[in-house]
Amino acid sequence: MHTSSTPLSPSVENLQARGKTALDTGIRALFAADPQRFEHLSFRHDDLLLDLSKCALSRDDLSALLALAHECGLEARRDAMFAGAPINATEGRAVLHVALRARPEDGFETAGHKIGGEIEAVLAAMARFAEGIRDGSIAGSTGRRITDIVNIGIGGSDLGPAMATIALSPYHDGPRAHFVSNIDGAHMADTLKALDLETTLFIVASKTFTTIETMTNAGTARRAVADKLGEAAVGAHFCAVSTALDKVAAFGIGEDRTFGFWDWVGGRYSIWSAIGLPLMIAIGETRFREFLAGARDMDRHFRDASLEQNLPVLLGLAGWWHRVAQDHPTRAVIPYDQRLARLPAYLQQLDMESNGKHVGLDGLPTPTVTGPVVWGEPGTNGQHAFFQLLHQGTDIVPVEFILGARAHEDGEAMRIHQDLLIANCLAQSEALMKGRTMEEAREQLLQAGRSAADAERIAPHREFSGDRPSITILHEILDPFRFGRLVALYEHRVFVEAQLFGINAYDQWGVELGKELATGLLPVVQGKSDASSRDSSTAGLVAAISALRN
Numbered sequence: 001m002h003t004s005s006t007p008l009s010p011s012v013e014n015l016q017a018r019g020k021t022a023l024d025t026g027i028r029a030l031f032a033a034d035p036q037r038f039e040h041l042s043f044r045h046d047d048l049l050l051d052l053s054k055c056a057l058s059r060d061d062l063s064a065l066l067a068l069a070h071e072c073g074l075e076a077r078r079d080a081m082f083a084g085a086p087i088n089a090t091e092g093r094a095v096l097h098v099a100l101r102a103r104p105e106d107g108f109e110t111a112g113h114k115i116g117g118e119i120e121a122v123l124a125a126m127a128r129f130a131e132g133i134r135d136g137s138i139a140g141s142t143g144r145r146i147t148d149i150v151n152i153g154i155g156g157s158d159l160g161p162a163m164a165t166i167a168l169s170p171y172h173d174g175p176r177a178h179f180v181s182n183i184d185g186a187h188m189a190d191t192l193k194a195l196d197l198e199t200t201l202f203i204v205a206s207k208t209f210t211t212i213e214t215m216t217n218a219g220t221a222r223r224a225v226a227d228k229l230g231e232a233a234v235g236a237h238f239c240a241v242s243t244a245l246d247k248v249a250a251f252g253i254g255e256d257r258t259f260g261f262w263d264w265v266g267g268r269y270s271i272w273s274a275i276g277l278p279l280m281i282a283i284g285e286t287r288f289r290e291f292l293a294g295a296r297d298m299d300r301h302f303r304d305a306s307l308e309q310n311l312p313v314l315l316g317l318a319g320w321w322h323r324v325a326q327d328h329p330t331r332a333v334i335p336y337d338q339r340l341a342r343l344p345a346y347l348q349q350l351d352m353e354s355n356g357k358h359v360g361l362d363g364l365p366t367p368t369v370t371g372p373v374v375w376g377e378p379g380t381n382g383q384h385a386f387f388q389l390l391h392q393g394t395d396i397v398p399v400e401f402i403l404g405a406r407a408h409e410d411g412e413a414m415r416i417h418q419d420l421l422i423a424n425c426l427a428q429s430e431a432l433m434k435g436r437t438m439e440e441a442r443e444q445l446l447q448a449g450r451s452a453a454d455a456e457r458i459a460p461h462r463e464f465s466g467d468r469p470s471i472t473i474l475h476e477i478l479d480p481f482r483f484g485r486l487v488a489l490y491e492h493r494v495f496v497e498a499q500l501f502g503i504n505a506y507d508q509w510g511v512e513l514g515k516e517l518a519t520g521l522l523p524v525v526q527g528k529s530d531a532s533s534r535d536s537s538t539a540g541l542v543a544a545i546s547a548l549r550n
């Protein structure tokens with residue numbers, strides 16, 4: 001449980017009281033009191049619609065949340081990020097992923113240095129390479145065309161391109177894309193099994209070029225290529241993406257096949273940088289630039305729209321409301337779009353690695369709880385798995401539904417799929433909100449021919465409390481532009497919540513300890529040093545593993 005001696009501000013106290021009142025009032029009552037609730041609590045930016053009306057949130061509550069945003073200095077913090085100030089204070093870095101999707105004339109700079117030119121130069125180099133791979137002019141060592149690319153990376157160097165490549169599969173007209181992230185040798189082995197190394201290109205993607213998983217997997221792939229095609233062939237089958245250009249050179253990958261980025265790009269915000277190379281190879285430069293343009297469109301909306309109409313601000317305020325004012329510890333993201341199957345995993349890193357902090361910018365424990373657990377699966381699959389708990393479990397989980405009005409499969413024969421998908425998505429948010437009363441349950445049972453005694457006995461199990469919150473994010477169709485816009489919406493939402501929590505969203509010291517301990521444990525696992533200095537559980541597990549391996 002989070003405890004803090006840092007006092008709550010009067011505004012936060014007031015909002016927590018409001019949060020409880022709204023829960024007691026209930027969403028159904030809020031709808032009953034305001035026939036125009038949807039108009040009042042849904043917000044648009046072009047075809048993108050954010051519906052907050054099915055949250056336990058009144059218009060006055062939203063005004064109070066907006067006042068909190070002003071009080072936290074949200075606009076000044078946002079402007080500082082766009083201005084290239086070192087808002088990642090613990091690492092002394094700017095946070096400028098927004099510059100990666102800007103146009104050079106947007107004039108982004110950091111430390112008095114304009115960066116648009118360098119960004120465009122890397123994009124142009126990526127495009128030359130990507131188009132060369134796609135048209136066959138850049139081939140494998142034996143002259144055969146590259147048919148498969150394997151991205152070797154983890155965390156931010158994996159989840160973004162992996163998620164995006166699936167999301168934009170209708171635009172995929174380049175080589176097949178594979179992603180190997182796990183240190184588990186099974187991942188590389190299973191991937192290599194299906195591939196012909198003569199026609200395979202490996203992309204070693206690592207911001208630091210030190211991550212043990214990526215370096216180990218890259219070494220394994222390098223050996224496989226050298227064994228099959230000879231040492232001289234290695235250069236033609238590898239390229240790299242990193243900020244550590246010296247380390248890439250030491251690995252033996254040529255400068256002309258190395259695509260750089262910068263320390264002001266956080267790993268989990270790096271899909272827009274050269275880390276997006278697998279996506280660009282898959283869909284081509286033009287589509288990739290549309291994806292960037294969509295994100296730029298959201299950046300400009302976030303920067304310019306008033307807080308009252310600003311979608312990332314409103315989504316962030318709703319997230320804070322659910323987490324801090326109403327004490328819901330998790331949120332589920334349920335895209336009704338199979339191609340967004342990896343979006344929840346991507347958002348887990350984006351959100352939980354950014355806002356999973358317990359100390360504020362002032363170095364003191366945060367006065368409130370911070371980022372929620374984020375989880376999810378695509379609908380309709382989730383309906384047949386965990387939705388039972390969402391509807392009738394003892395915890396309330398705010399759900400975020402993401403829905404496209406149109407599908408790429410829009411021919412007559414496939415229309416029914418999209419119709420059913422939409423009907424299911426709307427039905428779930430309606431069911432969460434409306435529920436079913438005991439009387440309704442009883443009545444339904446009687447109508448179905450059950451005896452009065454049976455109806456009495458079973459009705460409590462068929463009652464749904466309702467009043468369970470959800471947010472719906474609707475857009476026209478998942479094309480590159482709208483997909484970029486959606487991902488940027490979530491990035492800025494994380495930023496907004498971080499400002500309300502008062503934390504730095506851009507470091508991730510919490511991942512360090514496990515890495516350090518793994519380094520120390522390797523010789524123990526290898527039997528080169530003994531486990532006696534470890535705790536009894538760790539030592540006992542090492543002994544049990546060693547017995548099983550011998």
Ligand SMILES: O=P(O)(O)OC[C@H]1O[C@H](O)[C@H](O)[C@@H](O)[C@@H]1O
Binds near residue numbers: 155156205209211267
């Ligand atoms: O890109 P890399 O330097 O290899 O880092 C890959 C990932 O590993 C780290 O442990 C961080 O927690 C992530 O933020 C990062 O995306």
